[in-house]
Amino acid sequence: MKGVNHLKVFGIIVLIFMTLITVGYTMHQETKNSVPERLIKDGMTVVQTGYTGIVEGFKRFVTNINDLFHTYEENKLLKQQMYNYEALEVYTHQLEEQLASLEELQSTGISLTSYETINATTVMRNVDQWHDFIFINKGSKQGIKENMAVLSKEGFLIGKVISTNDLSAKVKLIKNQDFGSKVSAIIDGKEGSIGTVEGYDYTTDELVMTQVSKEVAVEEGDAVITSGLGGVYPRSLLIGYVHRIEVSKDGLTQTLYLKGEKNYDNMDYVIVVAREAVTSNNE
Numbered sequence: 248m249k250g251v252n253h254l255k256v257f258g259i260i261v262l263i264f265m266t267l268i269t270v271g272y273t274m275h276q277e278t279k280n281s282v283p284e285r286l287i288k289d290g291m292t293v294v295q296t297g298y299t300g301i302v303e304g305f306k307r308f309v310t311n312i313n314d315l316f317h318t319y320e321e322n323k324l325l326k327q328q329m330y331n332y333e334a335l336e337v338y339t340h341q342l343e344e345q346l347a348s349l350e351e352l353q354s355t356g357i358s359l360t361s362y363e364t365i366n367a368t369t370v371m372r373n374v375d376q377w378h379d380f381i382f383i384n385k386g387s388k389q390g391i392k393e394n395m396a397v398l399s400k401e402g403f404l405i406g407k408v409i410s411t412n413d414l415s416a417k418v419k420l421i422k423n424q425d426f427g428s429k430v431s432a433i434i435d436g437k438e439g440s441i442g443t444v445e446g447y448d449y450t451t452d453e454l455v456m457t458q459v460s461k462e463v464a465v466e467e468g469d470a471v472i473t474s475g476l477g478g479v480y481p482r483s484l485l486i487g488y489v490h491r492i493e494v495s496k497d498g499l500t501q502t503l504y505l506k507g508e509k510n511y512d513n514m515d516y517v518i519v520v521a522r523e524a525v526t527s528n529n530e
Contacts, residue, residue, distance in 0.1 A: 362481060363521040365389060369514050370415065379423040381406075383517060386414045396473075396480045396520040403508035404430070404473065404484045408519065416519075421454065421486075422447045422511065431477035432456055432486055435470040437463055442503070444471070444486055453504040454487050461501055465492050471505055481520055 367383040385391050395408045397418045406420040421430070424447065434440035442459035456471060469489040475482025487505035495502055508514075 365391065365519040365521055367391075367416075367517050367519055369517060372514075378511065379420055381418045381420065381514060381517070383416050383418060383519070384414065385519065386416050387411045388413045390521055391416045391519055392521075394479050396484055398484065398518040398520060399508045399510065399514055400516045400518065401508060401510070402485050402518075404480070404486045405508050405511075405514065405517070407479065418517070420511075421507070429477070430480060430486065431474040432471050433474045434459070434463065434465060434489070435472050435483075437465075437469070439463055440465070441474055441476070442500075444505070448504065451504065452506075453490055454507050456486075456503040456505055457495075457500065459501040459503055461494065461499055463501070465489060465501060465503060467491065471503070484520065 365385055367385040369381050370384045371382040373380065383391075383397075391408055391411050393408055393411060396404060397406045397408060399405045404421060406418045406423070408416050409419045410417045421444075430444040432442055432444050439460055440463045442456045444454055444456045446455035446457075447453070448455055459465065467489050471486045471489065473480040473482055473484040473486065487507035489503050490506045491504045493502045493504070494500075
């Protein structure tokens, strides 16, 4: 057997060592960049970070704007719902008031069974003549005639018809300073108490009844009704209640101040008294 060639073995060992050195150097160079390359990479990193921050900030801004828009729309919807609720509440309140008025009208109508009545609605009332006139939605075609008495839904005498059209009529209120006719009246349940309602005191909101005999024992709270003697108004229509009493200057008669209809600002429904109801001979 031939001997080992030591020179070849040495050469192989040197080759392996150089290969290892070359590989190690190459790997080291791959992990260590040059200065320009590091600057470029660092700059790109800064730019990328800034761009990412700007994009994220813009996204957050758009999201916040979108949230604000949705919040605005929700608030707008809620306000509309609140408005609808308030409008419904007002409408319901109006219906309740109308129902109460109709119930009062029906109750008053039942108490006026001695008369033939026509229910009507106030359709117009001028602000500058608020206490003087009203216009109602019933006229000659419904049987309305001039000088018919008009009552509030609570049953108080408030005026009389002064003119008619086919489907409407004009009513002069009893508070009108130029009422045009005196109302012959008596104190309910007291004999000899006839007098005349002929004025209205705006300062005290009282109707004025004059020429009542001093001999009549009048008390506050007494009911004053129509006497039926004036030729215009049927008997026993309620005018008002005695609020205060004064003796006239001649000392022979009394002047009574009456509180009549309270809701002059809300006369939505009225009752026109056509005439006394006709009764059969068997009754």
